[in-house]
Amino acid sequence: MASASAPTTLSLLPSSSSSSSSTRTRSSVLVHLPSSGLRSVGIRRLGFSAADPVFASHVASKHHSSGKAVRGVVSMAKKSVGDLSAADLKGKKVFVRADLNVPLDDSQNITDDTRIRAAIPTIKHLIDNGAKVILSSHLGRPKGVTPKFSLAPLVPRLSELLGIQVLKADDCIGPEVEKLVASLPEGGVLLLENVRFYKEEEKNEPEFAKKLASLADLFVNDAFGTAHRAHASTEGVTKFLKPSVAGFLLQKELDYLVGAVSTPKRPFAAIVGGSKVSSKIGVIESLLEKCDILLLGGGMIFTFYKAQGLSVGSSLVEEDKLGLATSLLEKAKAKGVSLLLPTDVVIADKFSPDANSKIVPASAIPDGWMGLDIGPDSIKTFSDALETTQTVIWNGPMGVFEFDKFAVGTEAIAKKLAELSNKKVTTIIGGGDSVAAVEKVGVAEAMSHISTGGGASLELLEGKVLPGVLALDEAVPITVAFNSGLRFHQRKMNCYHYLLRLLSGTHRGMNAE
Numbered sequence: 001m002a003s004a005s006a007p008t009t010l011s012l013l014p015s016s017s018s019s020s021s022s023t024r025t026r027s028s029v030l031v032h033l034p035s036s037g038l039r040s041v042g043i044r045r046l047g048f049s050a051a052d053p054v055f056a057s058h059v060a061s062k063h064h065s066s067g068k069a070v071r072g073v074v075s076m077a078k079k080s081v082g083d084l085s086a087a088d089l090k091g092k093k094v095f096v097r098a099d100l101n102v103p104l105d106d107s108q109n110i111t112d113d114t115r116i117r118a119a120i121p122t123i124k125h126l127i128d129n130g131a132k133v134i135l136s137s138h139l140g141r142p143k144g145v146t147p148k149f150s151l152a153p154l155v156p157r158l159s160e161l162l163g164i165q166v167l168k169a170d171d172c173i174g175p176e177v178e179k180l181v182a183s184l185p186e187g188g189v190l191l192l193e194n195v196r197f198y199k200e201e202e203k204n205e206p207e208f209a210k211k212l213a214s215l216a217d218l219f220v221n222d223a224f225g226t227a228h229r230a231h232a233s234t235e236g237v238t239k240f241l242k243p244s245v246a247g248f249l250l251q252k253e254l255d256y257l258v259g260a261v262s263t264p265k266r267p268f269a270a271i272v273g274g275s276k277v278s279s280k281i282g283v284i285e286s287l288l289e290k291c292d293i294l295l296l297g298g299g300m301i302f303t304f305y306k307a308q309g310l311s312v313g314s315s316l317v318e319e320d321k322l323g324l325a326t327s328l329l330e331k332a333k334a335k336g337v338s339l340l341l342p343t344d345v346v347i348a349d350k351f352s353p354d355a356n357s358k359i360v361p362a363s364a365i366p367d368g369w370m371g372l373d374i375g376p377d378s379i380k381t382f383s384d385a386l387e388t389t390q391t392v393i394w395n396g397p398m399g400v401f402e403f404d405k406f407a408v409g410t411e412a413i414a415k416k417l418a419e420l421s422n423k424k425v426t427t428i429i430g431g432g433d434s435v436a437a438v439e440k441v442g443v444a445e446a447m448s449h450i451s452t453g454g455g456a457s458l459e460l461l462e463g464k465v466l467p468g469v470l471a472l473d474e475a476v477p478i479t480v481a482f483n484s485g486l487r488f489h490q491r492k493m494n495c496y497h498y499l500l501r502l503l504s505g506t507h508r509g510m511n512a513e
């Protein structure tokens, strides 16, 4: 659950990391919060954490584009559904955006209900307080109305978990939906049809957002897995519904992924595997700024080996990323990050569960063979390194874990993390295949945090701002103090609008004054 202790002063901290004189700090900004008032409203830190260097860079680069050389960090407090009282909720129609994008088999059976279970606490809180819940989600990436992407198969599981019969609408806007909403009792739940059946959803068209919003009195966004999308049901509706607040799942995800990773207990290790070097380069680069130990496994290691001049046989390689791999190795060295590549690998004569396999040193992969897992020496080295840590984040399996023969490295790391979790090490797993891997090994429960958002968690780790979070109301209006050189200005303002102006480069309060 989110931290209930409120920071009393949130700082736009001067950063010393910039090497460019053009981006060096010339101003500092303090954001003062009335401490007693904050505690009384149960403020929760959401979205951005103080002193996050990656976010600092992000803010700075945006702000620099306006010609104002200010580098800093903004910490924001988003209003939570837990901050709404029973009086705020009783009889109110609440538009809840959840991410119920669950996998279904060919017979429309749910094969993993993690996202449905994760959405329950917020819905239950609302119905227990007498609200009328209008539940919205997408499923898959349909092009127009597509029956196989209907949310209907989710109704039985939702009803079972909530202990009430969930109603289902055949659309997400329009007169029929309005009728169902009008007859919804207090404590009732109406599941709208897949919001992506309308192309206006992903285009974030205001008229469509307005129609969705017209169904309700207030908005709760609990769709962490979709928080990196600025869609009508995640971002657009906030323009028409007040308050717009965070749900418990969104809050919990951000607590771990922003809180634990921006100010981690150290030593802090990241394990990055999987198959797509290109989609994970941003993560590796940003993790080099943050972590003490970086362990690489999976299909991406062969690009690093090849970049070092080793033979990799027919292993997976992204040729156009060789230069980048070299620069990442150099960057790790310069930053003093302990970047470990596997010293031995399990190789196969074909990409198949029944391939012939053998273990070889990483420097001795023969032609015609491909690396599909990390070897036993590497497992030992990685396990020893992990023993020293206090926080571990894992994204991407160590090998082709779908084939039992090449699942040993992934399973060993999963078990090691479970063991460390029991020793109070913070363990965070993100990414669809990584979560599937820990589920397969049966250790998901042991981990500190399993993220319901693959893309969203990666974007957070890269230091990106999630539009679905940014759009939510902040907990309280706050006092912002500007200190610009010798001048000092103080004004009360809304932190959300302040941040928006800072990000968009339209803030003119510092050097301009």
Ligand SMILES: Nc1ncnc2c1ncn2[C@@H]1O[C@H](COP(=O)(O)OP(=O)(O)O)[C@@H](O)[C@H]1O
Binding pocket: 273, 274, 275, 276, 297, 298, 299, 300, 316, 371, 372, 373, 395, 396, 397, 398, 399, 400, 401, 402, 430, 431, 432, 433, 434, 435, 454
């Ligand atoms: N050595 C390897 N060669 C080819 N594919 C690999 C290798 N190691 C892991 N993989 C594959 O990587 C895939 C997962 O990669 P990715 O999508 O990046 O992870 P995640 O979904 O956790 O972010 C798995 O399907 C796995 O089989």
Ligand SMILES: O=C(OP(=O)(O)O)[C@H](O)COP(=O)(O)O
Binding pocket: 099, 101, 140, 141, 225, 226, 229, 432, 452, 453, 454, 455, 456
């Ligand atoms: O499954 C999702 O993302 P993920 O596979 O990155 O975790 C979310 O539901 C977002 O779906 P989208 O990537 O189609 O916008």
